[in-house]
Amino acid sequence: MSDLSDFLAADSVDAAMTVANKKALFQQMAAAASRKTGIPAKTIVASLNERERLGSTGFGGGTAIPHGKIEGLDHMFGFFARLTAPIEFQAVDTLPVDLVFLLLSPVDAGADHLKALAGVSRALRDRATAAKLRGARSKDALFALLAGAEARDAA
Template sequence: MSGHGGFADLVGPGAILIGLKVASKDALFEELAAAAATVTGLPATTIVERVRERESLGATGFGQGAAIPHARLAGLDAVTAVVAHLAAGVDYGALDTEAVDVVVLLLSPESAGADHLKALAKVSRALRDPDTVAAMRAAGDAQALRAVIGGALVGQHG
């Protein structure tokens, strides 16, 4: 096991969006849900609904321009994440009122229990690290971004 384990294992092909242009938090959720629908085969409308439901319990933005909207879904086989770097930050209602431009949508099976919390902790850890978030913002394409969240940059310089 690598000491720092990123969360790239949760991110399927086509689940990394770079330079996403959205005007609002709602539009952001719709784009993320559309990508998640492609990956999971579940309807985007269901995904958006569940993410909004969860969001109404408390905003999932947690500072430094990063957010982890998340939800549990029936009919999902495994914990799945969609990662987006936005072309411009959106007002997310985050605690520090900073616009959000790095987002990881985390979806878990209804029955995931501990796996959901583990995945959430993994993603939170990565997004709490200013170097990781800066590297995510700097990534020019999906491959570069995948390397960042795979923990590939940890301890490397230059």
């Protein structure tokens, strides 16, 4: 996995998702992922909640990477949402979250899943990238920033 566009498509970006809390976020992101993957939304939500019980996927700086391994999924799938207002996420730094990258992987995608998580984490942890994501005016601009983030890191 060399860059986020390996598993994030331009039409899997939401520049202005409005949710009241983490539960609503997971439901909306799972519904969007379900439309793209054919996996039932409730299966995705269950996987995200199961992972979240191990510890929050909100890892600081207003960012979160909810993720899960999904039975029946045959490829890695990403979905990015910028929230219209930050929500409580029980993040490690206790700050509310407004940048969320959903990552779904096949059950047997061990190393690829970890590489993808690391790539997303690097992109979102980069303060300049996070600031640009918060300031981008369109989903196309968001996608371009995310798709290019790994290439910039590698350079």
